[in-house]
Amino acid sequence: MERNLTHIALFAAMIAALGLIPRFEIVPGIGITAQSMGVMLCGTILGARLGGLAAGLFVLVLLLGLPIWAGGVGGVGLLATGKVGFIVGFPFAAFVTGWMMSRLPASIPVSAFFASVIGGMGVLYAFGIPGMAWGLGKTLNEALVISLSFIPGDLVKAVLTAAITAAVAKARPAALLSRG
Amino acid sequence: MLSLTSPIQTPAHGWRAGPKLAALAGLTFALFLPAPGWPALAFALALLAAAAITAGGWGILSPWARLFRPLWPFVVLLIVWHAVTATPLQGAVILARMAAAVGAANLMTMTTRLADLQALVLWALSPLAKLLPAKPLSLAIALMIRFIPVMADRAAQLSTAWSARSPRRPRARLVAPLLVSALDDADHVAEALRARGGAL
Numbered sequence: 375m376e377r378n379l380t381h382i383a384l385f386a387a388m389i390a391a392l393g394l395i396p397r398f399e400i401v402p403g404i405g406i407t408a409q410s411m412g413v414m415l416c417g418t419i420l421g422a423r424l425g426g427l428a429a430g431l432f433v434l435v436l437l438l439g440l441p442i443w444a445g446g447v448g449g450v451g452l453l454a455t456g457k458v459g460f461i462v463g464f465p466f467a468a469f470v471t472g473w474m475m476s477r478l479p480a481s482i483p484v485s486a487f488f489a490s491v492i493g494g495m496g497v498l499y500a501f502g503i504p505g506m507a508w509g510l511g512k513t514l515n516e517a518l519v520i521s522l523s524f525i526p527g528d529l530v531k532a533v534l535t536a537a538i539t540a541a542v543a544k545a546r547p548a549a550l551l552s553r554g
Numbered sequence: 555m556l557s558l559t560s561p562i563q564t565p566a567h568g569w570r571a572g573p574k575l576a577a578l579a580g581l582t583f584a585l586f587l588p589a590p591g592w593p594a595l596a597f598a599l600a601l602l603a604a605a606a607i608t609a610g611g612w613g614i615l616s617p618w619a620r621l622f623r624p625l626w627p628f629v630v631l632l633i634v635w636h637a638v639t640a641t642p643l644q645g646a647v648i649l650a651r652m653a654a655a656v657g658a659a660n661l662m663t664m665t666t667r668l669a670d671l672q673a674l675v676l677w678a679l680s681p682l683a684k685l686l687p688a689k690p691l692s693l694a695i696a697l698m699i700r701f702i703p704v705m706a707d708r709a710a711q712l713s714t715a716w717s718a719r720s721p722r723r724p725r726a727r728l729v730a731p732l733l734v735s736a737l738d739d740a741d742h743v744a745e746a747l748r749a750r751g752g753a754l
Contacts, residue, residue, distance in 0.1 A: 376744040376752060379690055383697035384705075384740045388733065390698075391705035408726065415733065431694055438671045438695075439558045439663040442702065447624045448558055450575075451659030454582060454652055456628050510632060511648035520631065534726045541730040542737070549737040 378424055381551070385416050385428035386435065390442035409444050411531040413464050414494035417471025418486040418539040421552035426469030433464050459505015460498060467498040475552040482543050482553070487536035494535070495528050558621070558663050564612035566665035571674045578662045582655050591643045598650035605657040614664060621660040625652065668699075697743065708735055 389412035412432075416425035436442055439449040443457075452461055471493025478485035499521060507517035543550045560567075566574070585598060609618040629649060636645025672695060676688050709732055716724040 375690075376747040377741065379694055380697065380740040380743040380747065381737075383694045384701055384736045384743070386694075386698045387701035387705045388736050390702045391709050391732070392729070394702070394706050408729065411726075411729070415729070419733065419737075431698055434675065435695060435698055438668060438675065439666070440668070440699065440702070441558050443624065447621055449621070449660055449663030450578070451621070451656040451663065452624070454655030454659060455625060456652075457624070509652065510628060511644070511651075512635075516635075534729070538726070538730045538733065542733050545730070545734045546737055549734075 381420055381424055382428045382431055385412075385420055385425070386431040388412055389416065389429065389432045390435075390440070393442055393444040408531070410460075410464075410467075410494060410498065410528065411535055413468045413498070414471055414490040414531065414535040415538060416468040417473075417493050418475045418489055418535060418552055419542060419550060420468075420472060421476055422469045422472035424551060425472040426465045429468035430465035433461055436461065454509070456506040456509035457502075458509050459502040462505065463498045463501025466501060467493050469493070470497045472552050482550070483536040483540040486539040487532050490532035490535045491529070494532060495525070499524075558660075559667055560612075560614045560617060560664040562612070562614055564614065564665050566612070566661075567667065569665075571666050571670040574662055574666060575671075575674065578658055581658055585651055585655055591647055594647045595643070595650055598647065598654040602650065602654040602657050605654065605661050609661060609664075612665075618657070618660060618664060621664075622653065622656065625656060628652065701739070704739070705732065705736065708732060 389409060392412040393409040413429050416428045419425070420428060432442070436448050436452070437450050441448040443452060443461075452458070471489045474489035474492050475485055478488055480488070503517045503521050504514065506512070506520060507514050510517065510520075512520070539550075543553075581601065585601060589597070606615065606618075609615045632645050632649055636642055636648075672692065676692060679686055679691070680688065709728060712728045712731055713724050716728060
């Protein structure tokens with residue numbers, strides 16, 4: 375019980391820390407930070423339930439008004455921007471990533487890559503694109519075109535997630551709760 | 555303290571969080587009601603101006619204005635889009651609505667203490683007590699907020715250690731050690747909690 379709780383809280387803090395440190399920007403520029411990689415890692419390391427709850431806790435505290443979104447912003451105001459779908463989709467993306475991670479039969483890095491692509495990209499876009507369409511007053515197709523620009527960066531993040539998950543599994547084999 | 559709540563006390567700091575959030579929800583709903591172009595633009599701009607004047611009157615105009623930063627990529631995108639499609643009024647309405655909704659919400663965030671909002675959320679979630687029990691949830695929120703600066707410090711330390719040894723920038727290489735340290739911390743904190751009587 376305590377262990378689950380502290381894992382959820384510390385991974386939520388980890389997602390926040392990844393957004394706070396500009397040096398972790400994978401591609402320099404706005405929005406393409408390591409934060410959504412944190413969501414993928416929640417799933418691949420903590421598994422579906424704990425990973426989803428960690429991402430959910432991050433979203434809850436973000437909306438409560440802590441400036442923990444990449445670039446140091448927060449609060450319910452984010453829900454009125456084109457980011458709304460991505461914010462709401464975080465817990466679901468982490469959950470599906472973790473669920474896939476526990477079921478894919480391949481080795482750890484390969485499973486982590488595909489789980490991140492399905493959960494951290496497929497599921498996240500399924501929330502993010504309608505959210506962007508709504509927030510920016512565009513049609514779904516138009517929002518889809520805009521989102522195409524995220525794909526290269528997110529694929530890089532999925533590759534990194536695979537490598538990092540494998541490294542963590544090597545350092546702390548018992549900690550890979552998604553495969554526990 | 556890591557929070558967007560303004561340290562400058564405003565009259566709104568004393569108002570209750572529930573009605574404030576309800577008023578914000580009502581305003582945002584009204585803002586996004588379907589309306590023809592010009593009236594919609596006028597209403598959104600009036601709301602944005604009212605929020606700016608309120609922030610100015612309370613002496614928190616510049617921190618409030620800074621919170622619009624994340625909108626810039628959207629602003630550029632929308633301007634380009636609507637210039638290309640020759641629909642400037644439609645673009646202006648979308649932009650003004652977004653700015654007004656974000657401005658009003660940030661005003662609420664800046665003038666409401668985190669503890670008050672947290673209490674409101676716990677109260678709103680109380681019907682779901684079986685699914686999301688309030689006590690572990692508030693403990694998790696507190697632990698997370700406590701550990702954000704710890705993790706940010708640790709990331710900064712790892713990054714400094716890297717810079718001392720390599721001319722290249724660290725980038726994603728530091729995430730794995732950061733995660734391992736988070737996993738170790740989680741075990742230590744769990745033991746500490748258990749030693750003090752558990753999380754419940």
